[in-house]
Amino acid sequence: MAVVQFMVSLDLSVVNVGLPQIRTSLGFSEVGLTWVIHAYALTFGGLLLLGGKIADLFGRKKLVLIGLTVFGVASLAGGFATEPGHLVGARAGQGVGAAMLAPAALALLTSTFPSGKERAKAFGVWSAVNAAGAAFGVLIGGVLTEYAGWEWVMFVNVPMVVIALILARRIAADAPSVTRGRPDILGTVLATAGMSLLVFGVVRTDQHPWTSSTTITTLAAAVLLLAVFLYVEKTTSRDPLIRLGLFANRSVAGANLFVLLLGGAMASAFYFVSLYLQRVLGSGPARTGVEFLPFALGVVVGSVLAIKLAASLAPRMVLAIGGGLTGIGFAWFSLFTADGSFASDVLGPSIVASIGIGLCLAPMASLGTGGVAAHEAGAASALLNSSRQIGAALGLAALGTAAHARTGDVGTLEALTDGYSLGMIIGAVIVVGGVVIALAALPRSSPEAASAATEH
Structure with missing residues (x-):
């Protein structure tokens, strides 16, 4: 499941750095090029709830195997694309596969590790590869684009699919957890x-x-x-498709609100930092990827710390500490300067923010699926993934608009930096808002203890 989640997260960012080369190679228009990103986001975000329901109805292992096959075939087709429509179609196919994979994989993790220290460890591993996939996507995309060609940002998924298929077949088959009624x-x-x-x-x-x-x-x-x-x-x-009574579970409701806000701030941070490195500091694609490495490593460190803190602190407190650090890191990013450098303007806030994100992800996933009846694990997992996708889309669009409004049409390095800084400080405020929600809405005890509240 870690391999699956790494691959799904990787594909959210691995293509971005290769967009200029893709445009030149396949003859995309400026507007058409955006659909290389949008086609994946649209099918992934739109089909998540359906994917979660199908996982509950027909078995999560079965859907993971089908989703991996769809994702692998689409990736292979994308690498061989010779015109814009082929690549956009392949990206949409990847989104369909990811919409099957993400909720089914998280539901399998939830049912395999229902409680205790093993659950904390499992979600720690899952959260580390989840965020590391997005961060490493920039590095891998930059290196592959610069040294192997843009096609390899699609082909890179194929060996991961093969590995995941081999590992997934070893999972014990799970019976469908829902008695099938008339479909809605x-x-x-x-x-x-x-x-x-x-x-x-x-x-x-x-x-x-x-x-x-x-x-x-x-x-x-x-x-x-x-x-x-x-x-x-x-x-x-x-x-x-999804029982509205799920939202009566404070753990589910609070975690989804938090991930909605954090998802928007995170997506915007990746976007602004990447643009600052390339457009203001002048880093090339491969170097930009390397400069994201401290961020990826910080997430891993934060995820390990989350496992250790889970032994002595309630999940909501770990979430609040992580959100606080993330907010501090994003606010630090807002001090960008036009004549800055990676060491002075990016490295420090990258470490602080990434450790905070690593602390957040494991308890966020555990809380969002904790205390949920076994037959609704897929639906709860899909809901959490949907909140993250919607948050990322809304946050990036809103903060990107705010940054562009601040920059205007001036186009100088100072104007660009001012825009990115505004986006980062708004992101910091959003994360702090998520911390307030976490402290106010999430249960003080572990969500598993409150599972009876969701049974009716």
């Missing part, structure tokens, strides 16, 4: 359409501003579809 087809269509439209509306704010009629109409339609979905889930006599 209407709810499934509404949720998938609403989530996809929401992500679609947000990611296109780089072309259509937040105040444009296109964006307002798209987001309004998404909200309407999701509101109707919630009504259908509450009133349906069929087997719902």
Whole structure:
């Protein structure tokens, strides 16, 4: 499951550094190039809830094997793409595979390690590779693009798929944990359409501003579809896509709110720091990747610390400490200077923020799936992943817009730096807001102890 999560996280960032070379090689337009990113985000975010439900209905191991196959085939096809449509289609296929993999893998982890120290260790490993995948994606993408060609940012997934398939086959087969009733087809269509439209509306704010009629109409339609979905889930006599009673579990509700906020701040931080290194400090793709290494290593350190702290502190306190450190690190990033350097402006805040993120991820995943009945582990896992994806899309679009507004059309290094600094300080405030939610909303005791609250 660690290999699976590393691969899924890697693909959220590995392609980014190779975009200029992809544009030149395949003849993308400026607008069309954004769909190399958006196609993955759209299918991944839009199909997560459905993937979680299918995992509960038909077995998580089975869905992991199918998802790995889909992801591997799509990656192979993307590497051989000869025109823009081929690559965008392959990226969409990767998103479909990831939407199967992410909730099924986390649900398997949850059911295999239901409580105790082993659960803390398992989620520590999972969280380390989860964030390290995103951070190492920049390094791997930069090195492969510069020395092997952009095709290898797609081909790199194939050996990981093969390894994961070999390991996943050794997992004991899990029986479907849900007695199949009549499927909630209407709810499934509404949720998938609403989530996809929401992500679609947000990611296109780089072309259509937040105040444009296109964006307002798209987001309004998404909200309407999701509101109707919630009504259908509450009133349906069929087997719902997601039981709304899950939100009565304080652990699930609090963790999802936290990951929504942290996901937005994290995605924005990766974006702004990468742009600062390349556009202001002048680092090339490979060097930018290397300069992200301290961040990746810091996440691993934070994840190890989270395992040790879990023995003496409640998960919500570990989460709060991690969120506090992350906020401090992001605020430190906001002190960017136009004539700065990696050592003075990036290294220190990278270490502080990454250790904080590492501390957050394990308890966040454990709380988001803790105290949940076995037959709903896939749904809870999908919900947590959906919150992270929506948070990342919303946060990056909103903070990117704020940074661009601060920069304006000046284009000088000072103006760019001012924009990135504003984005980072807003991100710090968002994370601190998440800490407040964690302390106020999450249960003081372990979520497993409160599982009875979610059984009815």
